[in-house]
Amino acid sequence: MVTATMRVRDVAAQSPARARREVPWLAVVAAVYAVVQLAVVVPHMGGGLLWDESVYASQVDPHRPAAFFSAPRSRGISYLVAPVVAATSSVVALRVVLALLSAVALYAVFRVWGPLVGRGTAALAALLFSGLWITQISGSQVMPNLWVALGAVAAVGWFLRAPAEPRARWWLAAAVAGITLLRMPDGGWLGLPLLAAAVCVRRWRPALPALLGGLALGAAPWVAEAYARFGGVGARLRASSATEGGMVPQLNVGTTLRSLNGPLLCRPCQVPLRHPELTLWWLALPLLAAAAVAVAVRDHRAGRGRALSATVLPVVCAASMAVPYLLLIDYSAPRFLLPAYALLALPLAALAARAPRAARSPVPVAALGLVLALQLGSQYAVLTDTTRQAAATAERYQRAAAGLRALGLRPPCLVAGPRALPIGYAAGCASAQVSGNNTSTTASALLRRAAHEPTAVFGHAPGHGLPSLRARGWTRHTLPGTGLRVYVAPVSGRAERPGQR
Incomplete structure (x- = not known):
């Protein structure tokens, strides 16, 4: 009886130690x-x-x-x-x-x-x-x-x-x-x-x-x-x-x-x-x-x-x-x-x-x-x-944003067209779409806005919601390291910002 009692006490005394030694998996x-x-x-x-x-x-x-x-x-x-x-x-x-x-x-x-x-x-x-x-x-x-x-x-x-x-x-x-x-x-x-x-x-x-x-x-x-x-x-x-x-x-x-x-x-x-x-x-x-x-x-x-x-x-x-x-x-x-x-x-x-x-x-x-x-x-x-x-995709967006900055786009600016949302965010620009799941503006509203702030449109082709941008004086560029084509609105008619020349 005494021996059994001692064993119970020994087990009770060891239990906290075992709990402390248990690996927190x-x-x-x-x-x-x-x-x-x-x-x-x-x-x-x-x-x-x-x-x-x-x-x-x-x-x-x-x-x-x-x-x-x-x-x-x-x-x-x-x-x-x-x-x-x-x-x-x-x-x-x-x-x-x-x-x-x-x-x-x-x-x-x-x-x-x-x-x-x-x-x-x-x-x-x-x-x-x-x-x-x-x-x-x-x-x-x-x-x-x-x-x-x-x-x-x-x-x-x-x-x-x-x-x-x-x-x-x-x-x-x-x-x-x-x-x-x-x-x-x-x-x-x-x-x-x-x-x-x-x-x-x-x-x-x-x-x-x-x-x-x-x-x-x-x-x-x-x-x-x-x-x-x-x-x-x-x-x-x-x-x-x-x-x-x-x-x-x-x-x-x-x-x-x-x-x-x-x-x-x-x-x-x-x-x-x-x-x-x-x-x-x-x-x-x-x-x-x-x-x-x-x-x-x-x-x-x-x-x-x-x-x-x-x-x-x-x-x-x-x-x-x-x-x-x-x-x-x-x-x-x-x-x-x-x-x-x-x-x-x-x-x-x-x-x-x-x-x-x-x-x-x-x-x-x-x-x-x-x-x-x-x-x-x-x-x-x-x-x-x-x-x-995924890293290659994110890097492509970053290169496109750097290419836009090299073309003179600085906030406040606007980017539209395919991939406009992530590239616009990387460049610090607003983004807009005239068609598709993320439609947020109309073609006329986009063109009016482009007359007052730096604007670029990616991968534009006639018949996709916008008229011919080349005919309106927009210039086409290919952004280095991305293969992306972008049209940049002409600078004439924009309100000049402080420090802009």
């Missing part, structure tokens, strides 16, 4: 995620922003005119980067801050799942998600999709914890509001299964006010802008559909498969499948998710394992958030499915963690380790290739 994963971004992505992306990044950053940049903000966009990512953009004009500094912030957010959102699936499984899920090339390249970009994905992980986790933890409802409301502020449609697609679960399952009903409040709070700016700029919510939704090419039921799986390993945007998506050998993981993803659900159901019936909802609800929410990108549009970008990948990482990690324990053999552990190493290695190969292409 989730923190390690988040730190490695930050290091990969800072070492591989940020140094090679150059000092420029890509097209969509320029649009979002310009909305809060105090030193540059705001680019046209189309109907489908939401302003959440602009609010997120506003303090950095206000403090510095350095794109590198902006990317460093976002890389560090995304790593902290990765740690925070997957930590929510520790009490639900275990800390080790949560860390493995974070590794599976952060190891994807699109996750690594998105962390330092001024784009909303990664932040929507991280918010979705937090929202579903807090939803599951809401019945037992009253404070979880406040975090749930905050997460849902943040997602909806970042991308209003994504907030709605996530809200659908969560609202259905809250209505149908009694123990989740206390989360219903938090869900509704978060959705309303996050959608409020989008709705207000809909009435201010588009004539109402219905008009903005119709404009959004037109911008997206018509959101109607259509199977978009083939387009999605062709863009999985790049390019960053596939529109129109006529490129061949890149790295087909690396597509196996993506094709296996739905099968692995189904296997995770089947195993969770079996364990639930046998009275073992964790709550069934911790596996099923992430899968259902992932499927819901993938619907618009797989079934409603005709183009694709790898970042579109980031929320689905983040949510599916949780049941996949639980399935992977369970397999070695069930087999009770070192062989499955070694096999899983090999598969994981191959997956991370293949993702790194795609990351370096895609980063190089």
Whole structure:
């Protein structure tokens, strides 16, 4: 009896020490995620922003005119980067801050799942998600999709914890509001299964006010802008559909498969499948998710394992958030499915963690380790290739902006035509379009404005919304190092600015 008591005391005395010695794997994963971004992505992306990044950053940049903000966009990512953009004009500094912030957010959102699936499984899920090339390249970009994905992980986790933890409802409301502020449609697609679960399952009903409040709070700016700029919510939704090419039921799986390993945007998506050998993981993803659900159901019936909802609800929410990108549009970008990948990482990690324990053999552990190493290695190969292409595009925009400055365009100035938005932002000029998805002015208004401020039009050809510019005295130039052709308005008739000769 005394010996047994002493052993219990020894174990109790060692428990805190063992807890202190336990490796914080989730923190390690988040730190490695930050290091990969800072070492591989940020140094090679150059000092420029890509097209969509320029649009979002310009909305809060105090030193540059705001680019046209189309109907489908939401302003959440602009609010997120506003303090950095206000403090510095350095794109590198902006990317460093976002890389560090995304790593902290990765740690925070997957930590929510520790009490639900275990800390080790949560860390493995974070590794599976952060190891994807699109996750690594998105962390330092001024784009909303990664932040929507991280918010979705937090929202579903807090939803599951809401019945037992009253404070979880406040975090749930905050997460849902943040997602909806970042991308209003994504907030709605996530809200659908969560609202259905809250209505149908009694123990989740206390989360219903938090869900509704978060959705309303996050959608409020989008709705207000809909009435201010588009004539109402219905008009903005119709404009959004037109911008997206018509959101109607259509199977978009083939387009999605062709863009999985790049390019960053596939529109129109006529490129061949890149790295087909690396597509196996993506094709296996739905099968692995189904296997995770089947195993969770079996364990639930046998009275073992964790709550069934911790596996099923992430899968259902992932499927819901993938619907618009797989079934409603005709183009694709790898970042579109980031929320689905983040949510599916949780049941996949639980399935992977369970397999070695069930087999009770070192062989499955070694096999899983090999598969994981191959997956991370293949993702790194795609990351370096895609980063190089993105950097070349950003560098082309920077060279075009330098070419415009060499031709005499200085703020305030105006740039129009294809690629006008990112090049105009890089040059410090306003941008405008007379046709296409980003139409923001008319041809006559553009020509009137060109009479009073330096103006350039890229790649102009008669019949594309403007009359012949050569006939109006505009001069044609080819910008060095870009292959881009630009027409520059004549200087006569402009009001001379102080110091201009």
